[in-house]
Amino acid sequence: MNRLFIKKFITAVLFLIFLFIFSFLNIRANYKTIKLAVEKTESSSLKEYILNIEHNVNENIYGKYKFIEAYGYVQKLMDKNEFSNFEVVKDTEGKLHFTYFANKPNPTEQLVAKLKDFQRNIKSPKTKLLYLMTPDKYIKGYTKFPKGIPYDYSNETADQFLNQLKLQGINSIDLREGILESGIKREDLFFNTDHHWKIETAFWGFKKLVKDMNKKYSLQLDKDNFYTDINNYNIIKYDNVFIGSMGRKTGKYYADADDFSLIYPKFKTNYDFNFENNFMKGTFIGRFEEALVGVNPIRKYDVYGSHGIIADKYFSYLYGNQPFAHIHNKQNSNGLKVLFIKDSLAVPLISFFSTTCSDVYLIDPRYYKKDALDFINNTQLDFVVVSYSPQDLVDEFFKF
Template identity: 40%
Template sequence: MMSQFIKKAVTAVGFFICIFAMGFNNIKNNYQEFEDSITGYFSSNPEDRTSLEDYFVQVNDFMNENTPYRDSFFESYGYLQRLMLRNEVNNFTVVKAKNNQLYYTYFTTEANETSELTNRMDKFATAARETGAQVLYLMTPDKYERGYTQFETGMPYNYANETADLFLAELSDKGIDYIDFRQLMTDQDMRIADAFYHTDHHWKIETAFWAFTQLTDTLVNDYGLEFNDQEMATDINNYNKVEYKDSYLGSMGRSVGRLYTDPEDISIIYPKFATDYFVYEQSGDTEISREGSFEEAILNKEILTSDDGIYAATSDKYFTYMDGNPAVVQVLNNNNPEGAKVLFVKDSLIVPVASFFAQGVGEMTLVDPRYYGSSIDELMAEGDYDYVFVTFSPQNLIEEFFPFGQDEEEVAS
């Protein structure tokens, strides 16, 4: 009995020594940044200072991200999951399908209720139409494809496509037009498994270019859009394509490690023909502007050359296009200043599509509700837009993405 106790005691002591040693090493390596953050926090104006709780969260996140040998520990964990033939990681945060692609999902038994989202969209669309804008919802596809994607027994299914179907049906009842890229892909016999990255929830840049051509054709043919040099802009032969081999781990791949899943190729597509833009981005206190050609203004080439490592979000090559998710982005097309003025209220899936779309319009604004601190309703009302597009993928049909179309009293309550 005593020997068993001694073994457990030695094991426990050894464990705590390892934990404290790692903690000490972490603090030692990050002490200067930690000291600077403390000094900055307590020297800041109280009105501009975040809460102490938020500050502790920021420090904790920083320490976690900069833990010595973090990537090695992380990959070792992923490799153990692979050796155990696990098809889910981190309590079903990420699920592997039978085709070895990764998916975000969760447990539920039915589609989410969308009537509140529909009502908000209806109010927003009504207000937009009163300004003279045409309004459409753009339904991008979910990575899970009904009838083709197969999970192992016991893996959860989130009913995202069923939620999207319900939402679009309600939009139709309200008289709000939409373009369903899921249906367009079905009509053209395109498989989602080929159209999306296997380590990410985003569609491939090649798929985004295809979606750009479909969006342009529909708007020109059915909604009177005058798109500058449409034939040239929608021909993939008029574009350069640079392929980065085995260099991409999407958000799901970064959460499980490259020993659990393999890095994949990603391509960057940009025009061969002359382009000229001014781009302004704003997120919080950060403001960035770029000007020049598509590759100088639309693309953030620093992401392509980043040495932050494959696990860093700052190395996510999908976000090469307009930095992915700033709170607001404004694009002026100097080659077509009299072109249409458009607004995208969006998530990240549509960003490369909008990047290509900017070539045929005069001015374009993209706003992400998650990070935009002001009123999207006011932005829309004051913008004098010709077209207003709202676009969130099926998994993002939640109230967080639909803060607009509400009265002040409703927001306050």
């Protein structure tokens, strides 16, 4: 009996020592990050404030990715196609996805009604509303899930939504159309470990957007096909340097790191880029790659982007999702003035699209606290482009 008690006592003491050492290392490594989060976090309620602080603490746990990697490696050895109770799943090509169980498309009637009301409240008849549908990682005609893996009907939801927009007289462009004929290898359209498209695919989306807008609105955007010619851009490829949003949940041993390409113009460019969020205020001036691209994530070998969103290589373009941002292209003073109300998939596409414009404004409805209509009705704009990917056709994004 005494021997059993001694064993339990020693185990408890060792566990407490481990907790003390781990807590000390955690505080030592992440004190500045947590302190900044405490100082900068803004919320309307104490509960939301505490949740935001807790999120930052959890995201910066000492050795976090070592624990994730160990668990992910065990899941890979077991040849599992789902991770953490279907939080992340794997398709037959080994690409990771976010999904959920569903048996039909989500209802979208209310979303369409909100967008229609939004259109009615745009005062200037010269400002046109356009919906831009970016592609889902689950590509119809290509992506397949193993038996037992759920499909969330995102593409069917998007089809339904676009059909309803057409009935309401709202123009749309669907970048899912033609993606399999884009000339990009099908396995290279999206990152393996992230829900975003690759930068090459985003450039193709920019090219298709220009072509479709010219056709739909009788425009002459890039009439010489100069800005949309990939041969006029530098492409720097980095091998095995990026793990995206899904891979950060599974670790690099469950799904291998992705390659990443930085694409930027060879031709002369000159920009002003301004944005502001809860953590930083940025004003960047210069060439495309100086003003619109954060080079630190590219240069730093940090596959997880563990130093915050600014270290996420996908978000090297435009420094990620900002509540509000303004791109002014000094090389094209007579170009279009466009507002994008968007999610993260549109970020690199908008970067390239800015070459054809005079001014591009960006609003992310998840973080923008002001009235978007008030901005629109007090700003000279040619287009308001609303762009959410199929999985983001939810109330959170339609705060009009």
